Amino acid sequence: xxxxLQLQLQTRIEELLMERYGIALANLVVExxxxxxxxxxxxxxxxxxxxxxxxAPRAIAQELQSELAATAGVASVEIAGAGYLNVKxxxxxxxxxxxxxxxxxxxxxxxxxxxxxxxxxxKAAHVGHLRNAILGDSFARMLKKDEYKPGWETGVQNYxxxxxxxxxxxxxxxxxxxxxxxxxxxxxxxxxxETNTRxxxxxxxxxxxxxxxxxxxxxxxxxxxxxxLDTLHAIEAGGNDTAEIAEAIASGVLRRHLExxxxxxxxxxFLPRESEILHLxxxxxxxxxMVEKGVLYLETAGKNKGCWVMRRAIxxxxxxxxxxxxxxEDAKILVRSNGTVTYVGKDIAYxxxxxxxxxxxxxxxxxxEYATHVCWISTxxxxxxxxxFGHADAIYNVIDSRQDDPQMQVKEALRSxxxxxxxxxxxxxxxxxxxxxxRTAEDLGYVLSEEDxxxxxxxxxGRKGFGVKADDLIDRMIGAxxxxxxxxxxxxxxxxRAEIAEAIGVGALRFFLLRFTRNTIIAFDxxxxxxxxxxxxxxxxxxxxxxxxxxxxAGVNAEDALAGVAGLDLAAMLEGEEGTSVWExxxxxxxxxxxxxxxxxxxxxxxxxRYAFTLAQQFNNFYHRHHxxxxxxxxxKMLLLAxxxxxxxxxxxxxxxxxxxxxxxx
RNA sequence: GCGCCCGUAGCUCAGCUGGAUAGAGCGGCAGCCUCCGAAGCUGUAGGUCAGAAGUUCGAAUCUUCUCGGGCGCACCA
Numbered sequence: 001x002x003x004x005l006q007l008q009l010q011t012r013i014e015e016l017l018m019e020r021y022g023i024a025l026a027n028l029v030v031e032x033x034x035x036x037x038x039x040x041x042x043x044x045x046x047x048x049x050x051x052x053x054x055x056a057p058r059a060i061a062q063e064l065q066s067e068l069a070a071t072a073g074v075a076s077v078e079i080a081g082a083g084y085l086n087v088k089x090x091x092x093x094x095x096x097x098x099x100x101x102x103x104x105x106x107x108x109x110x111x112x113x114x115x116x117x118x119x120x121x122x123k124a125a126h127v128g129h130l131r132n133a134i135l136g137d138s139f140a141r142m143l144k145k146d147e148y149k150p151g152w153e154t155g156v157q158n159y160x161x162x163x164x165x166x167x168x169x170x171x172x173x174x175x176x177x178x179x180x181x182x183x184x185x186x187x188x189x190x191x192x193x194e195t196n197t198r199x200x201x202x203x204x205x206x207x208x209x210x211x212x213x214x215x216x217x218x219x220x221x222x223x224x225x226x227x228x229l230d231t232l233h234a235i236e237a238g239g240n241d242t243a244e245i246a247e248a249i250a251s252g253v254l255r256r257h258l259e260x261x262x263x264x265x266x267x268x269x270f271l272p273r274e275s276e277i278l279h280l281x282x283x284x285x286x287x288x289x290m291v292e293k294g295v296l297y298l299e300t301a302g303k304n305k306g307c308w309v310m311r312r313a314i315x316x317x318x319x320x321x322x323x324x325x326x327x328x329e330d331a332k333i334l335v336r337s338n339g340t341v342t343y344v345g346k347d348i349a350y351x352x353x354x355x356x357x358x359x360x361x362x363x364x365x366x367x368x369e370y371a372t373h374v375c376w377i378s379t380x381x382x383x384x385x386x387x388x389f390g391h392a393d394a395i396y397n398v399i400d401s402r403q404d405d406p407q408m409q410v411k412e413a414l415r416s417x418x419x420x421x422x423x424x425x426x427x428x429x430x431x432x433x434x435x436x437x438x439r440t441a442e443d444l445g446y447v448l449s450e451e452d453x454x455x456x457x458x459x460x461x462g463r464k465g466f467g468v469k470a471d472d473l474i475d476r477m478i479g480a481x482x483x484x485x486x487x488x489x490x491x492x493x494x495x496x497r498a499e500i501a502e503a504i505g506v507g508a509l510r511f512f513l514l515r516f517t518r519n520t521i522i523a524f525d526x527x528x529x530x531x532x533x534x535x536x537x538x539x540x541x542x543x544x545x546x547x548x549x550x551x552x553x554a555g556v557n558a559e560d561a562l563a564g565v566a567g568l569d570l571a572a573m574l575e576g577e578e579g580t581s582v583w584e585x586x587x588x589x590x591x592x593x594x595x596x597x598x599x600x601x602x603x604x605x606x607x608x609x610r611y612a613f614t615l616a617q618q619f620n621n622f623y624h625r626h627h628x629x630x631x632x633x634x635x636x637k638m639l640l641l642a643x644x645x646x647x648x649x650x651x652x653x654x655x656x657x658x659x660x661x662x663x664x665x666x
Numbered sequence: 667g668c669g670c671c672c673g674u675a676g677c678u679c680a681g682c683u684g685g686a687u688a689g690a691g692c693g694g695c696a697g698c699c700u701c702c703g704a705a706g707c708u709g710u711a712g713g714u715c716a717g718a719a720g721u722u723c724g725a726a727u728c729u730u731c732u733c734g735g736g737c738g739c740a741c742c743a
Contacts, residue, residue, distance in 0.1 A: 033686080035686090038686080042685090044686090047685070047723070050723075057723080082685095082723080120743090303741090333741055335741090342742085342743085346743095401671075401737075402738060404671090404738070405669085432671075432736090432737085457736095488703085488705085515680090519672075520672085520678095521671095521672085521736070525678090528692085533692080534690090534692060534705095536705085542705050549703070552702095598682065601682095602682080610690090613691085620707070621707075623702080623706085623707090624706075624707050625707090627701065627702065630702080
């Protein structure tokens with residue numbers, strides 16, 4: 001609602017500036033004043049104009065004041081400070097429109113593809129992967145159509161690198177360290193399923209073991225590295241036992257990853273795999289395109305002689321001087337002199353597919369059934385009919401910022417091929433990695449050097465088997481919540497207590513990983529994550545639960561409370577100190593669509609997490625100050641009920657976009 | 667060496683495209699459960715926004731430099 005009024009005001013000002021001064025400003029700032037006494041919208045526009053009109057800001061503000069005050073929905077306009085135009089809204093009118101759920105439309109046309117998670121299927125997921133998946137899942141929820149907004153057509157995919165070295169490492173561990181054959185592996189896998197043992201956990205240890213093993217014996221090191229390479233090539237080639245073992249393990253681990261993510265409410269539509277990119281020869285097609293357009297060329301001199309290379313993507317700031325006529329030594333190699341393609345090369349082909357520019361498609365097969373939809377996986381042949389996943393209009397790749405350079409390279413390839421618009425609509429939704437605090441690392445049993453202890457964070461390492469496994473973390477979060485729920489609600493059925501604990505544990509975890517902005521390195525700490533007080537998920541959930549309890553006790557439902565506001569004379573009840581404290585809840589609630597738009601534009605779910613906390617805090621203040629059930633004035637009671645209803649309604653919505661459910665009780 | 671990111675209260679972090687007295691949580695201290703649930707609320711102490719210069723009516727925010735920290739720059743994926 002705030003957004004609607006803001007746009008209306010901006011339009012009005014633009015008209016006024018044009019009429020009176022013949023000026024069009026590029027962007028008109030309408031901000032929230034620091035204090036409610038200054039009104040609900042502040043315009044510093046007079047400062048902007050002062051120079052151009054050679055007039056004092058205050059004088060300009062005075063000229064605009066009365067005209068602005070006549071705008072619909074505006075109660076009054078005041079001039080403050082050196083020339084701020086402070087707008088006070090018509091509180092009663094705004095409240096009534098909000099009660100009727102009037103709000104700005106968020107959404108647009110086109111298909112948006114969000115890619116996240118993308119964990120190598122060779123070991124258990126850890127906290128870092130959770131940050132990725134939770135960011136991506138929340139962002140997809142922000143974009144998708146739901147009861148609040150039309151949103152955008154959105155597809156979620158999870159890229160599976162099932163033929164990489166990391167999978168090869170696991171295969172080496174299984175075949176060489178454990179001496180298993182393909183049949184042994186099949187037996188082992190079904191045994192794990194029967195005993196309900198986590199395959200990804202077993203692989204976690206195997207991966208650490210084989211990483212040590214490569215280095216353990218200096219005499220054998222070269223031979224072992226060769227074995228690793230041969231294994232990788234066998235997997236890539238396919239049609240042999242080694243490849244089948246890899247497939248069995250990778251699929252098994254992938255299924256575990258899907259289970260882990262499903263615990264957090266994270267689902268996917270499609271799982272494109274590297275094996276299909278290989279076997280369907282995506283790269284060969286991309287290569288032909290790139291050579292044809294002159295983007296990819298054979299280097300004939302210098303250190304990269306014999307490689308196929310492309311110009312390196314560089315930021316605008318850094319200019320690289322090329323020696324006229326000489327080889328571009330800084331070029332990015334896409335095909336090595338031995339003819340094999342690099343990671344970036346394959347990624348370029350894959351991204352051409354995402355935009356429907358490759359002229360090729362995957363085969364599709366059903367892989368997993370969720371409650372509401374099917375998750376498909378890439379195959380060579382595939383089933384029909386199948387949904388379409390390419391042909392995106394905009395793509396978002398949730399990838400660690402350590403991949404900034406290769407991501408820029410992919411974007412550069414699109415641009416060089418002439419797909420400038422596609423390159424512009426390619427968002428690398430990057431984020432800083434997750435480390436561990438020294439305290440948590442030591443809790444996990446790792447011995448730290450003095451140097452490590454002095455650091456702000458300690459980096460996790462799959463090769464060392466060092467990190468916080470995702471399922472362990474989820475277990476602990478839910479466990480801690482369960483303990484609280486058990487002591488607070490012994491009267492509830494076991495199943496309900498379990499459900500509540502799950503919502504709280506997951507909510508706390510998701511909120512914890514979302515409240516940091518993307519470029520903040522998170523030093524993960526168990527103690528911090530398990531805190532359920534203050535700026536946390538449970539705090540926001542608790543506010544929503546309290547609001548719901550009021551309706552239960554009052555015997556009124558929230559919809560009726562909101563509908564009841566329409567016939568009331570609200571103006572007097574929203575004025576004065578008491579009234580303002582009620583109005584502030586509505587004001588904060590009114591900013592929902594604006595905040596969502598900002599969060600989408602910045603691809604930053606943290607903005608929503610922060611807003612959810614602010615709204616919850618606002619509600620808690622209100623809750624404490626105004627006792628609703630004992631209110632004797634019927635009209636006032638109705639307004640207070642509606643206030644609780646609006647706070648709850650918007651709180652449930654934001655939390656929904658963050659993937660956080662509101663439990664039945666807490 | 668080159669590129670990217672960061673430095674804000676004791677700790678962990680916000681601070682939107684420059685705008686009013688720099689905010690929040692945790693922790694500290696002092697309070698609030700015969701009143702809708704205390705996973706809550708109220709009050710209080712705590713900052714030379716790393717440093718310097720510049721642009722501007724106005725800078726935590728933009729520019730340059732310095733200092734300190736992190737990450738990335740392979741014919742690895």
